[in-house]
Amino acid sequence: MSTRNMSPVKVDMPSQEPLIRAKNFKEVTHGYTEEMALEEAARCLQCKHKPCIQGCPVNVQIPDFIRLILERDYQAANEKILETNVLPAVCGRVCPQENQCEKYCVRGIKGESVAIGRLERFVADYVRDNTELKPEKYKMNGNKVAVVGSGPAGLSCAGDLARMGYEVTMYESLPEGGGVLVYGIPEFRLPNHIVRHEVRQLRAKGVVLERNMVVGRSITIDELFDKHGFEAVFVGSGAGLPVFLGIPGENAVGVYSANEYLTRSNLMRAYDSRYDTPIRHSKNVAVVGGGNVAMDSARTALRLGGENVHIVYRRSFDEMPARSEEVHHAQEEGVIFENLTNPIAVKMGQQGEVIGLTCIRMELGEPDDSGRRRPVPVPGSEFDIDVDTVVIAVGTNPNPLIKSTTKGLEVTDWGGIVTDESGATSRPGIFAGGDAVTGAATVISAAGAGKVAAAAIDKYIQEKNA
Amino acid sequence: MYRIVRKEKLNANVTRMSIDAPHVAVHANVGQFIMFRVYEFGERVPLTIAGVDREAGTVDIIFQTIGKSTRLLAEKEAGDTIYGFVGPLGQPSELEGYDRALVIGGGVGTAIAFPSAVKLNRLGTKVDVIAGFKNKDIVFLEDEFRAASENLYVMTDDGSYGEEGFVTNKLKQLLDAGEKYDLVVAIGPIPMMKAVVAMTKEKEMKTLVSLNPIMVDGTGMCGGCRVQIGGQTKFACVDGPEFDGFMVDFDDLARRNRSYLSEEEDRDHACRLQIAAEQFDHDDPVQNKE
Ligand SMILES: Cc1cc2nc3c(=O)[nH]c(=O)nc-3n(C[C@H](O)[C@H](O)[C@H](O)COP(=O)(O)OP(=O)(O)OC[C@H]3O[C@@H](n4cnc5c(N)ncnc54)[C@H](O)[C@@H]3O)c2cc1C
Ligand SMILES: Cc1cc2nc3c(=O)[nH]c(=O)nc-3n(C[C@H](O)[C@H](O)[C@H](O)COP(=O)(O)OP(=O)(O)OC[C@H]3O[C@@H](n4cnc5c(N)ncnc54)[C@H](O)[C@@H]3O)c2cc1C
Ligand code: SF4
Ligand code: SF4
Ligand code: FES
Numbered sequence: 001m002s003t004r005n006m007s008p009v010k011v012d013m014p015s016q017e018p019l020i021r022a023k024n025f026k027e028v029t030h031g032y033t034e035e036m037a038l039e040e041a042a043r044c045l046q047c048k049h050k051p052c053i054q055g056c057p058v059n060v061q062i063p064d065f066i067r068l069i070l071e072r073d074y075q076a077a078n079e080k081i082l083e084t085n086v087l088p089a090v091c092g093r094v095c096p097q098e099n100q101c102e103k104y105c106v107r108g109i110k111g112e113s114v115a116i117g118r119l120e121r122f123v124a125d126y127v128r129d130n131t132e133l134k135p136e137k138y139k140m141n142g143n144k145v146a147v148v149g150s151g152p153a154g155l156s157c158a159g160d161l162a163r164m165g166y167e168v169t170m171y172e173s174l175p176e177g178g179g180v181l182v183y184g185i186p187e188f189r190l191p192n193h194i195v196r197h198e199v200r201q202l203r204a205k206g207v208v209l210e211r212n213m214v215v216g217r218s219i220t221i222d223e224l225f226d227k228h229g230f231e232a233v234f235v236g237s238g239a240g241l242p243v244f245l246g247i248p249g250e251n252a253v254g255v256y257s258a259n260e261y262l263t264r265s266n267l268m269r270a271y272d273s274r275y276d277t278p279i280r281h282s283k284n285v286a287v288v289g290g291g292n293v294a295m296d297s298a299r300t301a302l303r304l305g306g307e308n309v310h311i312v313y314r315r316s317f318d319e320m321p322a323r324s325e326e327v328h329h330a331q332e333e334g335v336i337f338e339n340l341t342n343p344i345a346v347k348m349g350q351q352g353e354v355i356g357l358t359c360i361r362m363e364l365g366e367p368d369d370s371g372r373r374r375p376v377p378v379p380g381s382e383f384d385i386d387v388d389t390v391v392i393a394v395g396t397n398p399n400p401l402i403k404s405t406t407k408g409l410e411v412t413d414w415g416g417i418v419t420d421e422s423g424a425t426s427r428p429g430i431f432a433g434g435d436a437v438t439g440a441a442t443v444i445s446a447a448g449a450g451k452v453a454a455a456a457i458d459k460y461i462q463e464k465n466a
Numbered sequence: 467m468y469r470i471v472r473k474e475k476l477n478a479n480v481t482r483m484s485i486d487a488p489h490v491a492v493h494a495n496v497g498q499f500i501m502f503r504v505y506e507f508g509e510r511v512p513l514t515i516a517g518v519d520r521e522a523g524t525v526d527i528i529f530q531t532i533g534k535s536t537r538l539l540a541e542k543e544a545g546d547t548i549y550g551f552v553g554p555l556g557q558p559s560e561l562e563g564y565d566r567a568l569v570i571g572g573g574v575g576t577a578i579a580f581p582s583a584v585k586l587n588r589l590g591t592k593v594d595v596i597a598g599f600k601n602k603d604i605v606f607l608e609d610e611f612r613a614a615s616e617n618l619y620v621m622t623d624d625g626s627y628g629e630e631g632f633v634t635n636k637l638k639q640l641l642d643a644g645e646k647y648d649l650v651v652a653i654g655p656i657p658m659m660k661a662v663v664a665m666t667k668e669k670e671m672k673t674l675v676s677l678n679p680i681m682v683d684g685t686g687m688c689g690g691c692r693v694q695i696g697g698q699t700k701f702a703c704v705d706g707p708e709f710d711g712f713m714v715d716f717d718d719l720a721r722r723n724r725s726y727l728s729e730e731e732d733r734d735h736a737c738r739l740q741i742a743a744e745q746f747d748h749d750d751p752v753q754n755k756e
Contacts, residue, residue, distance in 0.1 A: 174683070244692075257690070264682060400704075
């Protein structure tokens with residue numbers, strides 16, 4: 001084993017120059033080379049009590065897989081990660097590591113924590129690029145399970161069930177599998193081919209993906225049980241219903257929900273001139289919100305030709321829910337941050353088009369329910385930002401379609417499906433997980449919920465048929 | 467891939483097709499729509515379900531060639547396949563329980579209104595139809611409408627067929643003559659629907675309209691199709707596309723539908739501009755007649 005690396009900082013990850021990458025859709029970061037990965041892996045102290053693991057929602061065996069990197073057994077490292085996380089190439093790129101695994105790393109006390117996410121990404125990319133896909137189907141046990149939605153929750157539930165021998169069919173309303181990973185998170189942060197590889201791998205192993213099938217419309221959950229012989233259904237339909245601000249002028253031409261903006265650009269590839277779906281290529285854009293979705297929208301706007309792209313966020317950098325790496329990347333690329341600022345009206349021109357966004361400055365007052373200090377408006381501080389496009393990225397809720405077409409499925413007042421800790425809903429045989437249950441959260445928590453539900457579904461079917 | 471089973475030209479710009487899509491056919495109801503995609507690089511475009519054969523598993527669409535996507539679709543032949551066909555989306559129409567209904571269609575809206583007339587007729591409602599076209603050459607579905615209605619009034623802008631004038635001229639005539647309907651269904655260009663609603667509102671005749679905002683997903687995910695209904699924001703793809711005409715903010719809809727004019731122009735200049743211009747001149751009774 002190589003000697004320990006006591007550098008207080010992470011091995012840097014190579015990336016495109018900020019001002020160049022801000023004009024293309026290629027991936028921002030290049031990932032570690034083998035040498036870099038070995039160097040970074042050597043920073044791990046292999047702590048006996050493994051504190052980092054408690055920070056990972058699915059308990060990836062972090063020191064174990066890092067040790068396997070040092071042993072240059074990348075295949076085994078990959079398998080170690082896959083024991084608990086089915087999407088390492090994705091999670092290594094998009095997990096908010098600073099709030100999860102890396103937050104608890106002891107190296108983080110006096111310096112930077114071990115770059116767990118980057119190492120996870122390295123392993124997954126290395127194995128994907130250097131091994132042949134073996135389309136070996138799992139042995140089927142003859143029991144059928146349907147999965148609604150092919151986002152991280154659906155993919156991980158389907159993957160686990162297929163491995164246990166279930167015949168799994170995933171129903172997806174969009175033309176591609178992957179959920180937010182393909183329609184929301186942009187190419188420059190998570191290249192599509194990575195998600196496609198995950199989906200292809202599942203299909204090669206026997207999982208069926210039915211695209212363009214809107215459950216509740218093209219087929220109902222009751223039909224899945226009664227007509228198609230499924231013994232259980234997992235609902236991983238996400239939280240795709242956009243929230244608007246309700247401010248005057250919000251219906252002006254040029255006001256998008258982030259979902260619309262990103263779907264046009266990512267799923268429908270509007271940024272690529274070979275595709276027909278149109279999108280505005282604006283010079284001056286305001287994006288309202290401070291999460292990953294807002295950062296992705298702002299950085300997409302830059303890449304579509306934006307010159308002055310503003311983030312309008314009502315709190316400060318400290319409260320920003322986006323991954324810190326994304327905020328940092330957005331700053332480097334030239335996104336203008338209007339923090340402690342709230343939009344109050346969209347200004348409309350003669351033709352009903354956006355000609356500006358009127359905002360008001362905020363200051364932080366007393367903490368609210370979430371424990372964050374509540375922003376309150378500063379009287380008389382209104383001002384206008386000169387923009388022709390506004391993107392609203394202030395949140396999403398679960399879509400009501402499944403609930404409204406499935407009798408006896410209990411949901412919360414904001415539309416989240418009610419489940420117990422195993423993912424079981426109020427209707428026997430129907431399980432749920434991911435954003436559809438929790439509201440907008442993270443890739444790894446959704447994938448984790450899919451995994452938990454897969455185990456519960458297995459138990460449910462075993463007991464039912466015993 | 468979805469196979470085109472039948473294709474028929476209704477006039478130079480309007481085509482009817484039957485698509486092999488059993489899942490859509492099984493669940494489809496009047497008032498709902500599908501979204502098609504001709505090829506991998508194509509847009510998702512909404513079209514109303516114009517008819518269904520559940521046994522054969524086919525769904526009919528009737529569409530006007532407007533821009534690139536509808537042109538590419540119109541170029542396909544029976545036996546060819548298209549890349550995407552999703553549905554049925556939206557809410558079914560509520561047409562039960564009416565004694566006498568008036569169905570008004572303008573231009574390609576006539577096609578969209580056609581299944582409502584058929585369904586009302588089947589439910590035992592007495593149906594009158596006003597169908598408006600630019601001229602004789604583009605009149606379509608005449609026999610089908612006649613079979614489904616008590617009275618069919620075909621209107622052409624230039625009087626080259628049926629009666630001369632806009633659908634609103636005929637509507638005014640009927641209302642002035644004291645005809646009573648407990649349901650009006652009006653489907654066509656926005657200015658037409660707006661003008662119809664202005665007249666039926668005076669008589670407090672319940673009026674359903676079908677809205678056609680720009681859509682991306684058709685499942686409630688993008689909010690691009692948001693419309694103002696009685697001062698509230700609704701998503702036409704999940705809450706509609708049919709709404710109570712008295713509640714609709716037509717000006718907001720008209721404005722939002724111009725969103726991509728310049729982008730679409732760049733892309734598909736000649737074809738679209740010409741047709742859209744013709745359509746707008748002729749289908750706007752308010753601008754053109756008064
Ligand atoms: C722009 C953006 C950036 C993000 N960035 C990050 C990040 O950096 N890190 C992170 O951890 N998380 C991020 N997230 C959050 C993360 O992507 C989600 O929490 C996660 O994808 C949820 O997974 P899911 O499987 O529950 O749902 P989704 O990924 O939403 O997948 C649900 C799927 O179900 C389908 N579906 C819905 N209804 C139906 C129906 N009726 N019938 C059939 N199919 C249906 C949908 O089309 C979709 O494909 C981001 C989210 C967005 C929008
Ligand atoms: C629920 C619904 C049902 C519909 N049913 C039918 C139908 O049965 N038959 C039919 O012929 N048409 C129907 N339409 C309209 C049809 O979707 C548009 O004509 C179609 O988008 C044209 O696509 P295109 O690529 O050929 O033209 P494009 O080049 O995309 O557009 C041409 C022009 O139309 C505008 N436009 C784009 N999308 C829409 C839209 N969705 N609605 C209105 N204007 C738009 C553009 O801004 C442009 O000015 C329906 C629309 C909706 C929302
Ligand atoms: S899955 Fe996410 S949280 Fe868990 S170890 Fe990997 S990067 Fe960290
Ligand atoms: S806490 Fe940090 S140093 Fe310790 S085992 Fe985990 S990754 Fe390695
Ligand atoms: S089309 Fe996207 S929400 Fe209606």
